[in-house]
Amino acid sequence: MAYKPELLATAASIEELEKLIAAGADAFVIGEARYGTRLAGEFNIQMIKEAIHLAKPKGVKIYAALNNLMDNEAAESLHTYVASLAEAGVDALVFGDPAVLMAARTHAPDMALHWNAEMTSTNYVTANYWGRRGATRYVLARELNMEQVVETTASTELEVQVQVHGMTNIYHSKRSLVENYLEHQSEPGRLPQKDKNRGLYVMEAERQDERYPIYEDLNGTHIMSSDDICMLENLHELMEAGVGSLKIEGIMKSIAYNETVVRSYRQAIDAYLADPAAYEFREEWLEAIGQIQDPNRELSYGFFYKEQVY
Amino acid sequence: MTTIEKTTPRYQGKRNRLDKPELLAPAGNLEKLKFAIHYGADAVYIGGQKYGLRSNADNFSFEEMKEGVEFAKRYGAKVFVATNIYAHNEDVDGLEDYLRALENAGIAAIIAADPVIIETAQRVAPKLEVHLSTQQSTLNWQAVQFWKDEGLPRVVLARETSFKDIAEIKKHVDIEIEAFIHGAMCSSFSGRCVLSNHFTDRDSNRGGCCQSCRWKYDLFVDDMPMYSDEEDKFTMGSKDLCMIEYLPELIEVGVDSFKIEGRMKSIHYVATVVNVYRQAIDAYFENPEQFELKQEWIEEINKAANRPLNTGFFLDTPGTEDHIYEPEEKAAPYDFAGIVVDYDPKTSFATVQQRNHFKLGQEIEFVGPEGTFFKQTVTEMTDIDGLALEAAKHPLQLIRIRALKPVKPMDMMRKKLGRK
Numbered sequence: 001m002a003y004k005p006e007l008l009a010t011a012a013s014i015e016e017l018e019k020l021i022a023a024g025a026d027a028f029v030i031g032e033a034r035y036g037t038r039l040a041g042e043f044n045i046q047m048i049k050e051a052i053h054l055a056k057p058k059g060v061k062i063y064a065a066l067n068n069l070m071d072n073e074a075a076e077s078l079h080t081y082v083a084s085l086a087e088a089g090v091d092a093l094v095f096g097d098p099a100v101l102m103a104a105r106t107h108a109p110d111m112a113l114h115w116n117a118e119m120t121s122t123n124y125v126t127a128n129y130w131g132r133r134g135a136t137r138y139v140l141a142r143e144l145n146m147e148q149v150v151e152t153t154a155s156t157e158l159e160v161q162v163q164v165h166g167m168t169n170i171y172h173s174k175r176s177l178v179e180n181y182l183e184h185q186s187e188p189g190r191l192p193q194k195d196k197n198r199g200l201y202v203m204e205a206e207r208q209d210e211r212y213p214i215y216e217d218l219n220g221t222h223i224m225s226s227d228d229i230c231m232l233e234n235l236h237e238l239m240e241a242g243v244g245s246l247k248i249e250g251i252m253k254s255i256a257y258n259e260t261v262v263r264s265y266r267q268a269i270d271a272y273l274a275d276p277a278a279y280e281f282r283e284e285w286l287e288a289i290g291q292i293q294d295p296n297r298e299l300s301y302g303f304f305y306k307e308q309v310y
Numbered sequence: 311m312t313t314i315e316k317t318t319p320r321y322q323g324k325r326n327r328l329d330k331p332e333l334l335a336p337a338g339n340l341e342k343l344k345f346a347i348h349y350g351a352d353a354v355y356i357g358g359q360k361y362g363l364r365s366n367a368d369n370f371s372f373e374e375m376k377e378g379v380e381f382a383k384r385y386g387a388k389v390f391v392a393t394n395i396y397a398h399n400e401d402v403d404g405l406e407d408y409l410r411a412l413e414n415a416g417i418a419a420i421i422a423a424d425p426v427i428i429e430t431a432q433r434v435a436p437k438l439e440v441h442l443s444t445q446q447s448t449l450n451w452q453a454v455q456f457w458k459d460e461g462l463p464r465v466v467l468a469r470e471t472s473f474k475d476i477a478e479i480k481k482h483v484d485i486e487i488e489a490f491i492h493g494a495m496c497s498s499f500s501g502r503c504v505l506s507n508h509f510t511d512r513d514s515n516r517g518g519c520c521q522s523c524r525w526k527y528d529l530f531v532d533d534m535p536m537y538s539d540e541e542d543k544f545t546m547g548s549k550d551l552c553m554i555e556y557l558p559e560l561i562e563v564g565v566d567s568f569k570i571e572g573r574m575k576s577i578h579y580v581a582t583v584v585n586v587y588r589q590a591i592d593a594y595f596e597n598p599e600q601f602e603l604k605q606e607w608i609e610e611i612n613k614a615a616n617r618p619l620n621t622g623f624f625l626d627t628p629g630t631e632d633h634i635y636e637p638e639e640k641a642a643p644y645d646f647a648g649i650v651v652d653y654d655p656k657t658s659f660a661t662v663q664q665r666n667h668f669k670l671g672q673e674i675e676f677v678g679p680e681g682t683f684f685k686q687t688v689t690e691m692t693d694i695d696g697l698a699l700e701a702a703k704h705p706l707q708l709i710r711i712r713a714l715k716p717v718k719p720m721d722m723m724r725k726k727l728g729r730k
Contacts (some may be wrong), residue, residue: 012335012533035388036314045355068451069447069449069468069470069499069502070453071449071450071454071475072449072451072475072479074448074450075450075451075452078452085418097449097450097453098452098453098456099450099452099453100458102452102453102455102456102458103452111584116674118447118502119396119501119503119504119515120396120423120424120501120502121501121514122396122398122402122424122515123397123399123424123426124394124399124402124425125397125402125403125429125430126397126424126425126426129425129426129428130425130430140713141396143504143507143513144398148399148400149397150480151399152399154499159611169502170503170504170507170508171498171502171503171504171546172498172499172503172624172644173498173499173507173546174470174623174627175497175546175548175627175628175633176501176627176629177497177544177546177631177633178529178544180628180629180630180632180633181529181544181633181635183546183629183630184630184633184635185536185537185541185542186541192530198530198531199531199532199533200530200531201529201530202528202529202530202544203527203528203530204509204522204525204526204528205526205528206529207400207509211530214529218679221504221546224510226508281504295406298544303507306511307511308507308511308513308518309511309512309513309515309518310365310512310514310516310517310518
């Protein structure tokens with residue numbers, strides 16, 4: 001079968017989903033915070049059905065996010081949830097806790113399963129391990145470099161998903177660290193209800209240029225990267241490697257921003273697929289993003305071209 | 311540490327280890343291994359040269375592992391090796407040989423998180439037990455059941471599990487459960503933090519963690535700092551775990567292995583903490599109905615403590631008082647000063663290897679695993695040739711000191727802090 005990478009996006013609402021379909025997204029990850037974590041927005045089962053209703057006729061896929069680390073209670077209610085997602089007709093379950101695998105084996109035996117354990121999906125042997133247990137896709141850690149991405153893609157039968165644009169999570173605690181701190185300052189409740197869009201970030205003394213967004217929700221406290229990955233210029237390297245799914249993470253971004261980003265990546269992918277040998281990157285795709293990029297957030301290559309030590 | 315009013319229900323669970331729960335201690339090097347075991351650990355966990363998460367520790371060579379295993383055998387104790395990294399492709403080569411070498415060295419189990427290490431060990435080193443590391447952040451019984459089905463005899467739970475969660479897991483799955491009961495904690499879900507990668511290009515899930523969660527940060531809202539520089543900064547740093555006050559609850563809920571954190575900690579820390587939990591566990595099993603927490607245990611723990619202590623997630627999600635916003639002060643008024651290497655009952659002089667400065671007239675105390683526990687002042691002190699000394703100034707120097715009561719090799723000597 002001819003190579004055709006998927007352009008995967010997130011959506012915070014039905015409105016955003018429709019606009020990003022129009023902009024060229026092939027698939028979406030959506031869900032609710034009880035089972036999924038760090039989602040762009042909340043989609044209950046009714047809204048997931050609506051999303052499927054909109055997406056399916058256009059050949060667009062809907063994946064349900066169940067990537068939380070589950071406690072006993074959530075894990076037990078998974079069975080009903082997985083059954084209802086299967087009935088609703090989602091195209092895959094995205095998960096990072098083996099409890100989801102256990103539930104899927106019983107309630108959705110034919111469902112595509114995307115293993116996404118965030119920072120801990122780091123090698124091809126582990127990809128194949130989850131593949132033999134039912135996973136169809138391996139979502140790579142954002143901390144891998146290009147060489148590792150290429151090698152992993154070549155060394156596994158599973159589809160590989162790589163994040164190509166947007167912010168990444170760099171710390172997840174079950175604690176309510178912002179609220180704890182405000183309470184320490186004798187100002188509990190100084191901030192309105194927990195919301196990822198309340199404009200909070202942390203800064204470290206020796207890194208005054210870096211703003212790390214921080215937010216709380218029912219899954220705890222999340223700290224996000226100070227930069228946005230942008231692999232648009234080098235997207236062909238990932239396509240040459242045969243990466244199956246290219247993800248644009250739209251969390252904490254406006255619809256207008258995500259529309260522009262999806263459109264630019266769509267153009268690059270289509271141009272590459274039309275004639276890989278003659279493919280040339282066009283500055284205007286990146287300029288469109290640059291014009292609406294938050295000047296406090298650098299567009300970076302993430303860890304793709306970086307050496308890390310340990 | 312303050313004594314907490316106990317209002318939590320007492321959960322009952324079945325232990326797989328029916329005699330006593332295992333007391334599992336960290337050992338950063340061979341000497342620490344010997345002290346941990348001598349002071350009462352049933353098992354120790356160490357790091358080898360590769361695949362472990364403490365790349366800064368002076369990790370064990372295979373030769374040292376063999377010596378450690380031999381030493382442990384004399385006490386009926388076991389040695390585990392932490393192979394708890396999340397491996398990258400380039401780490402896969404050499405893994406088989408490494409795991410076979412661990413098996414040959416007599417290691418009883420590895421502690422692993424990444425499936426590549428789990429399945430390779432099961433395939434090439436079947437005598438090695440595989441224990442699922444806390445780095446997998448396992449919180450629910452269905453995930454525990456998954457790992458049991460995969461052939462693992464033991465799961466180290468996520469530090470986010472409560473007594474209630476453990477009881478639920480124990481009710482559903484017949485498997486050994488290991489839980490951290492003492493020591494420093496990640497404030498994030500284990501394995502779900504790459505602060506070090508972003509701040510310093512060091513890979514935290516391969517041992518490069520630089521403890522960025524303990525740094526100080528300014529919290530901004532809408533581009534304005536929320537608090538001034540004079541006020542306490544924001545941090546994610548957690549107090550350290552200490553469950554000595556909840557020992558009966560831990561035993562009754564069915565935890566099979568009580569794990570102490572700290573491969574980077576000192577001999578004094580490991581020996582002191584192990585000594586306390588050993589005494590407490592033994593006292594409980596001698597007479598569960600009459601078991602009482604001894605104030606002395608809490609005092610001992612505090613002498614070794616590096617940070618303020620709390621109970622983690624066992625009772626409830628940690629709150630404001632469970633984080634460290636203010637400058638840390640060393641609570642303990644005592645410091646490690648020496649190790650007993652010999653004792654002469656005829657002269658009542660102990661030979662002590664110096665580990666820190668001490669001097670004539672200073673208040674000291676001796677502590678050991680077989681009941682040694684007394685205070686005295688330094689009244690007479692000589693070097694190994696009998697030359698009188700005012701102070702013990704040289705690291706590792708052998709010092710003779712008059713001891714008020716008999717002491718034994720490997721007993722520790724502490725000094726009271728402050729100039730007198």
